[in-house]
Amino acid sequence: MPQNSQDIRKAIEAKWREYLSKYGNLFSSDFVSGSSPPSVFVGSYNYPKVAVGPMVPPIHGDTSLLDAPEHWLGKSLEEIVNYRLNLIRGIQKVSVIDPSGRYIENLQEIAMAEKPTDSDIQFHKSTTPIISIDGESAPFGPIGEIKSAKFSNSSPKKQIEKVFYDKDLKAQDAVLSLYNSGIEISKIQKCFSIGMMGKKRKLVPTRWSITATDDIISKDLVDQILNYSLIDACKVFSFEHLGNLFSVILFPHRWIFEMIEAWYSHGILGFGSDSEDARGINHPPAIAGAYFAAKLAVAEYLVKNKIQSGVLILREIRPEYAIPVGVWQIREGIRAAMTQKPQEVSILDEAIDIACKKMSITKSEWMPKGSILKRIKQMSLTDFF
Structure with a gap:
């Protein structure tokens, strides 16, 4: 019997407090010395003058795992929450339109560093350890306003350094160059966020970046997909992690994409969805960053295999996902789904049946919440005229 979200949060919180009873002094000091994973953060509150700074745990050594979502697949929710809570966030208020000065240069050097960067940070006053976790937002560690900071020299990743010094390269092209x-x-x-790309450089809040x-990446991948031949059968992929259950349906059709999410809130089933055709999406998705993270992951698979298809993604958010940890888990979850052996059928309706059978929410509940089947029927009708 799965636990409810509140019980899971309380259990994780209790273990974290137990940890703090032994090491709390490391998180309640006006000074921190440690190795940044490397990691930087740009806030959005009070935009355009926002809180900007490094994230540093109170430990030295190889701390890279603390901020490396690509390596978190298979980790428990508790482990990931602990990674987040261990990072102390030093901040200074900076205008986003002027990413200059030694402080920002230091942060840019951290962002392009190949390995964790040793950091010594003096705060104006002692930080306060985080002792409670809610189920509404991603957890993060203590925050302190920086009085002074010292960072060790670190070797930059050559590809990032090249993009950083190319002031004529558009931000979009810089992103694609690094990805490729x-x-x-x-x-x-992180590099996008800390103002390291483009002709007119500025800081971009982490969430937006x-x-x-x-x-940017998923759009470029879809442009490539539109040149490939259609698949000849429906494929259903699935994967579950961190209380998120994903079903990905590929079907023979020119690129069309939809993602539907479902969750329980106080016993009531809620849904969110959005979709696009080959022209892309022309509005902020109703399901926010989850949409682009999912689209990127499935588009990678299609490009790798040089095929084109329609895509329907169902995401069931179960009570076990008691603490949100960020849209990275959608990208990595769907990347993992696309490495599994798919079930193949010839009819889309059968593929949807298979996808829904893996979930606790029924086909009759899922399908009215999306628009992809209606779109396909409309497209088919226009083929006759």
Whole structure:
């Protein structure tokens, strides 16, 4: 019997407090010395003058796992929450339109660093450990206003350094250049956020940079997909992690994409969805960053296999996903789904049956919430005229 969300949160919270009873002094000090994974953060509150700074755990060594979502598949919710809570966030208020000065240069050096960066940060006053976790927003560690900061020299990743010094390269082209040279998406997002790309450079709040990066990359992938031949059968992929159950249906059709999400809130079933055809999406998706993260992951699969299809993604959010940890888990969850052996059938309706059987929510509940079947019927009708 799965636990409810509140019980899971309380259990994770209790273990974290137990950890703090032994090591709390590391999180309640006016000074932190540790190795940044490397990681930087740009807030959105009070935009355009926002809180900007490094994220540093109170430990030295190889801390890279603490902020490397691409390596978190298979980790438990508790482990991921602990990674987040261990990162102390140093901040200074900076205008987004002027990413200059030694402080920002230091953060840019951290963002392009190949390995964790040793950091010593003095705060104006002691930080306060985080002792409670809610189920509404992603957890994060203590925050302190920086009085002074020292960072060790670190070797930059050559591909990022090249993009950083190319002031004539558009931000979009910089993102694609890094992605195509094998730089991890989470790393690209940090560099985008801290004002390292484009002709007119500015800081971009972390939350926005994550969505923008996924959007830029997925659009480019879809442009490639439109040149490929259609698949000749329906395929159903599935994967579950962190209380998220994904079913991905590919079907013979020119690129068309829809994602439907379902969740329980106080016993009531809620849904969200959005979709696009080959022209793309022309409005902010109703399901926000989840849309672009999912689209990127499935588009990678199609490009890798040089095929084109229609795509329907169902995401069931179960009570076990008691603490949201970010849209990276959607991207990585669907990437993992696309490595599984799919079930193949010839009819889309059968594929939807298979996808829905893996879930606790029925086909009759899912289908009215989406528009892809209506779109396909309309497209088929226009073929006759």
